[in-house]
Amino acid sequence: MDVEQLEKKAIEMRKATWEMIYRAKTGHTGSDLSCTDILVALYYKVLNQTPETFKSENRDRYVQSKGHAVEILLNVLADRGYFPKDDLLTYSQFKSPYIGHPNNHIKGIEMNTGSLGHGLALSVGIAKAAKMDDKDYHTYVLMGDGEQAEGSVWEAAMAAGNFKLDNLTAIIDHNGLQITGKTKDVMNSEPLKAKYEAFGWNVIEIDGNDMSQLVDAFDMKSVQNKPTLILADTVKGCGVSFAENKAEWHHKVPTEEQYKEALDVFDKELEERK
Amino acid sequence: MSEEKARKVGEVICEQLVDAGKNDSDIVVLTSDSRGSGSLVPFAKELPKQIVEVGIAEQDLVTISAGLAHSGKRPFAVSPAAFLTMRSIEQVKVDVSYSNTNVKLLGISGGNSYSVLGSTHHSLQDLAITRAIPNLEVYMPCDQYQTIGLFKYLVKSDKPAYIRIGKKALSNCYSNPEEAFVKPGKANVLRNGKDVALVAMGETVPEALKAADLLEKEGIKATVIDLVSLKPLDTELLSKISNEFSDIYTIEEHSIYNGIGSAVAEVVATSGSAKLHILGFPDAPAIAGTQDEVFGYYGLDGAGIAQNVEKSIS
Numbered sequence: 001m002d003v004e005q006l007e008k009k010a011i012e013m014r015k016a017t018w019e020m021i022y023r024a025k026t027g028h029t030g031s032d033l034s035c036t037d038i039l040v041a042l043y044y045k046v047l048n049q050t051p052e053t054f055k056s057e058n059r060d061r062y063v064q065s066k067g068h069a070v071e072i073l074l075n076v077l078a079d080r081g082y083f084p085k086d087d088l089l090t091y092s093q094f095k096s097p098y099i100g101h102p103n104n105h106i107k108g109i110e111m112n113t114g115s116l117g118h119g120l121a122l123s124v125g126i127a128k129a130a131k132m133d134d135k136d137y138h139t140y141v142l143m144g145d146g147e148q149a150e151g152s153v154w155e156a157a158m159a160a161g162n163f164k165l166d167n168l169t170a171i172i173d174h175n176g177l178q179i180t181g182k183t184k185d186v187m188n189s190e191p192l193k194a195k196y197e198a199f200g201w202n203v204i205e206i207d208g209n210d211m212s213q214l215v216d217a218f219d220m221k222s223v224q225n226k227p228t229l230i231l232a233d234t235v236k237g238c239g240v241s242f243a244e245n246k247a248e249w250h251h252k253v254p255t256e257e258q259y260k261e262a263l264d265v266f267d268k269e270l271e272e273r274k
Numbered sequence: 275m276s277e278e279k280a281r282k283v284g285e286v287i288c289e290q291l292v293d294a295g296k297n298d299s300d301i302v303v304l305t306s307d308s309r310g311s312g313s314l315v316p317f318a319k320e321l322p323k324q325i326v327e328v329g330i331a332e333q334d335l336v337t338i339s340a341g342l343a344h345s346g347k348r349p350f351a352v353s354p355a356a357f358l359t360m361r362s363i364e365q366v367k368v369d370v371s372y373s374n375t376n377v378k379l380l381g382i383s384g385g386n387s388y389s390v391l392g393s394t395h396h397s398l399q400d401l402a403i404t405r406a407i408p409n410l411e412v413y414m415p416c417d418q419y420q421t422i423g424l425f426k427y428l429v430k431s432d433k434p435a436y437i438r439i440g441k442k443a444l445s446n447c448y449s450n451p452e453e454a455f456v457k458p459g460k461a462n463v464l465r466n467g468k469d470v471a472l473v474a475m476g477e478t479v480p481e482a483l484k485a486a487d488l489l490e491k492e493g494i495k496a497t498v499i500d501l502v503s504l505k506p507l508d509t510e511l512l513s514k515i516s517n518e519f520s521d522i523y524t525i526e527e528h529s530i531y532n533g534i535g536s537a538v539a540e541v542v543a544t545s546g547s548a549k550l551h552i553l554g555f556p557d558a559p560a561i562a563g564t565q566d567e568v569f570g571y572y573g574l575d576g577a578g579i580a581q582n583v584e585k586s587i588s
Contacts (some may be wrong), residue, residue, distance in 0.1 A: 057346070104373060110346060112373040113362060121334045122369060125341015132302075132347070154367075155334040162329075233439065 001043045003212045005141075008273045009079075010040040010211065014239045016075040022259045024099065029142035030237040030249035032072035035142060035173040036230060041214040042140060044077045051240045058137050061126050063110055065119020066144040066173060067101040068251075072099055074106070082108035118168060119143060119149025119206040124159050127168040127227075142171045148180030148189035151244075154199075161200025170201075172229065173208065175236040175246045196229045210230025212260060239266045240265070280443040280447065281418040284382060287439070291350060295321045301429060302342060304328055304351045306335045313354040336362040340369035348376055348429070350586025354388070355381025356398035356443045357440050363403055369442035370434045371409045377434050384414075384438035385477065385527035386560055386568050393559040394457045402532030404436040405505045411435040411458055412504040414476030419448040420502065420567030422572045440527075442565060446499065447479050459506030467495030470583055471548075473512075475501040475534055478489050478525040481569065484576025485525075489514020489583055496583070504534060509541050521587055523551045525579055527569075529555040551586055553579065 016035050021027030040198050044061060049059040066075055067116065069092070078085040092094035097105045101114030111122050125142035130137055149178065160168055174193065178243040189195075193203045206213040206219060208230075217230050236250070237243030240262045243252075254262065278418040293299040294378035295317065303309075303321060304326045304471050309318055319323045326342070328335045332353050339349040345580075351358070358381045359366070370377045381400060404412050411433060415421040428435060447464060448454035457463070464479070474482035479500045497515070501508065515522060522542060526534040535552030543548050561571055569575040573582055 010586075023463070052519070111340070111375075112368060115368050118337055118365065118369055121337035121365075124334070125338040125343075126345050128338065129342045129345030129347055132323065133345075152333045155328075157335070159328055159331070159334055159338065186357040255346040 003215060006040055006044055006215070008033035008270065009044055010037050011239070011266055011269050012274070013040055013072060013079065013265065015077070015270070017071045018240070018259070018262055018266065019022055020075065020088060020091055022250055022254055025253050026092050027071045027253065028251050029067040029253065030064065030177070030243060030246070031069040031144070032240045033240060033243065034175045034236045035066070035233045036072050036238065037071050037209050037211055037214055038074050038142060038171055038173060039072055041211060041218060045082055045215060046218045047138070047140065050246045051080065054082065055100065058135060060137050061110055061123070061139045063113065063119045063123045063139070063141045064102055064115065064128070065113055065180070066147055067113035070100060070102050072083070073102060077108040088265070091098050102191050117148040117152040118145070120153055121159070122163065123168055123170070124156050124254050126164065127165045128163055128169050129161070130200045131163070131165065137167070137215055139168050140171065141168070142173060144178070145172055145174045145176065145183050145189065145192070148172070148192065149187040156198045157196060157201070160227040165227045166222040166225055167229040173234050175234040177236045177245065179247065179250045181247050193231055199230045200226060202226040203229045203231055206233070208234040209238050226234065232236065278446060280445040282313065282441070282443045283415055283418065283421045283439040284431035286418045286421045286511040287380070287425055287465045288313045290422060290429070292317050292320050294429035295324050298348065298429070299324065300346060300348045301325065301327060302347050304335055304339050304349055305366065306330055306332050306353045306357070308353050308382065309355065311546045312380070313474065314352060316535055319415065321500060324329070327550065332357045332361040333365050336377065336379070337369045340365070340373060340414040343375035343377050345501060350378045350380050352380045352542060353385045354395065354556070355384035355400050355505050356388070356395050359397055359403055359436070364536055366404070367407055371407045374409060375434065376432050379436045380427055380435070381438040383439055383564065386555070386565055387442065389565050389568060390491040394519035396560055398527070398529045398555050398560065400438060401504055401526070401534065403526050405537060409434060412500070413437045413479070414504065416476050416479035417454065419446065419451045419477065420454035423451035426451065426492045427455065427458070439520050444477065445480055455502060458503050459508055460510035461502050461511050462500045463497065464500055465498040467497045469523045470587065471497040471515045472525060473499045473501060473522060473534070473538055474525045475504060476526055478574060481574060481576050481579060484541050485579035485583065488576055488580035492584060494583065494587070495574055507537055507541070511539055512541040513545040518550050521551065522548045522579060523553060523579065523583060525574060526554040527574065528554050529557065531557060536543050551582065
């Protein structure tokens, strides 16, 4: 897919996620919309992985450390054919495997996440195994910026630098908000670029809701012996104007009126891109 | 019982892991600055490419192990039991148990074995929390033969497990690995006696045997059971003895809450008529002393167990 097609796909995925959350009356709406472009870039352009190769030893791995943004991940996986889209009609219902955080009973999910601060260390283990076995798959992990307050993130950041894991790329969905408010007010983790660099990482700063910048960042060749961090500046709630940059939309479900208003916008945008 | 001399369980484990690691390059050991206390220096020397040092970072020790296991490795994560089961317990729950990764968690210097280093280093709640986590086997070998038998199983098994070992050299309760470790969930009856049953595990097994000797001199015949695995638990045998004996004693190097006594009680209370006596560490920080002094103080050595039995059945 080219950038334009990826951008259109991102609108489709935002729309599907918006519909799913409204239907289920639960979801991490703002978080999903914030990282939608990152997931679309990964699953439609970057990852060397398909539903058919999901169990192959040489597939690229994706771990979603910010597990709460599960609605966008499930919609992307369904759209890529990992499981039927209709399965998602059971989202968050009795006995459904499609619940509020990723679990590995679902095809396409590598590891169970949801408790924050685990994904980077899991990815360090996965990338380290590739180094030990001389395999050339690449490991990607998505974290939140609020998540950076977890101490285990920094144990893993240190290990990734120490192990010289140039086969590992972490992305921080740097939207500046968490459930209580601004991340810099809740627990200031800045400057993230300087911190990761001090831990031995190569850091790329981009606009994480700009598809061409995302594609370019993922295209960059790894710096030898260094893990890469893509510090992706994003907007929480991106794509739904009234939800953008509002902490309250972290876990908020739209009203009927809000639902329809945003749906009209998505439909118009898709119409324009026909 | 073999006459061969007492051995440190950690050294026996290292030999087993070196053997297994030579035949299977996916066997890897992860340490948190713990290779010395884990007796794993020979492993590091023999198989340097199969040891991963994570530094003093127990949370990541477990999660990195889970990532390695997810990629086909068979990791043994080695750290003092106190840190592995408390500092890292959420990682155990989520990344090992819930994600179902084949990680073997080896808690070294467990129970009270760090003795005078104090409560920060004691793991007297580890059985309580690990046995409540689904999809996790729990072991505590009592001598070198059980360690060999257990590790021959563990290096092939695809299931996560927690294994707690102590520091001191253990005398032999068995004479060969096959007899000492039959399979997960299979307890061993070490001695048959009609009057009382003593149920032990790990370092309290030899103390239970000593107690049985002392009781015999007083005319009390004791059955001695080595549980071998706390999870899975040999509920069949426990259910049987809960109807055969009027008094059962559990002896554990653990808090009296939620450990071996509690596991046995869950069976006895629902299937038998025996009265259960739970011997273990009280609900307080452990007193300072050598491990032998401490066991003596809390009545967990042979003499203390025997005394407790005599007192309660007389």
